[in-house]
Amino acid sequence: MADGLTIGQAAAYVGITIKTVRHYHRLGLVAEPERDGSGYRRYGSTDLLRLIQVRTLAGAGVPLAEIGDLLDAEPERFAAALDDVHHRLTERIEELIERRDTLHRLSHGDRALLPDRACAVLDRLAGLGFSTDYVAGQREALVLARALVPAVFDSFLTRLEHCLGDPEYVELTKRGWDAKSWDPDDPRVEELASALADKLLANRALLAMPAGFEKQADAASRYGLVNHHRDDLGPSIARLNALIEAHLRAAGIDVPQQ
Incomplete structure (x- = not known):
């Protein structure tokens, strides 16, 4: 002990590796001890104190580049x-x-991308007997709406919450999902679109767009990406959505149009 410790002993005493000690030397955080007559560097108590100080500060999150100035x-x-x-x-x-x-x-799935209120709507859809595929589509639409048209998101949720309280609307919506297997020219598509539009128009205030939304250069594009999500499931779904929008526009509702 009188002659000091080897680098391996010093590292072990301080609780770090030899590689770390040498790294501290290269950075100038700890001065290298002089070599003894045998050519070995021997570490004394002062060296160990400095090693402990550097190790402690580094462990506390202080960047190594700042430790030298900090200790001095x-x-x-x-x-x-x-x-x-x-x-x-x-x-x-x-x-x-x-x-x-x-x-x-x-x-926990939806809760990473959607607020609790939206997750409650999805839970409600499942509870009302909507198919897993339909709920998944609504989940995707909500995620898109929140990201692409955040100004419309809350009003969209409000409309959904209100509509789900209407048993007739719920049944019409379920029929709309079943319509994906229909021929797009099936007269039932037009009848269903008219019935759904009438239900929506019964509460026109819920269809209003936020002030200034349509003035955004890409508002129609963003809205279309959300409102026509999953139209590619079948031409009848695409036609149903297009007909509903046409009915709403004919009734004086400002629906963004590309």
């Missing part, structure tokens, strides 16, 4: 620097907590 700073500057590190670590912790919560929401 006056007490006031040292305290201020630690406050700054504390602030950055707090921000990092908050970011990690947010990521953890996102992962938790991902494990």
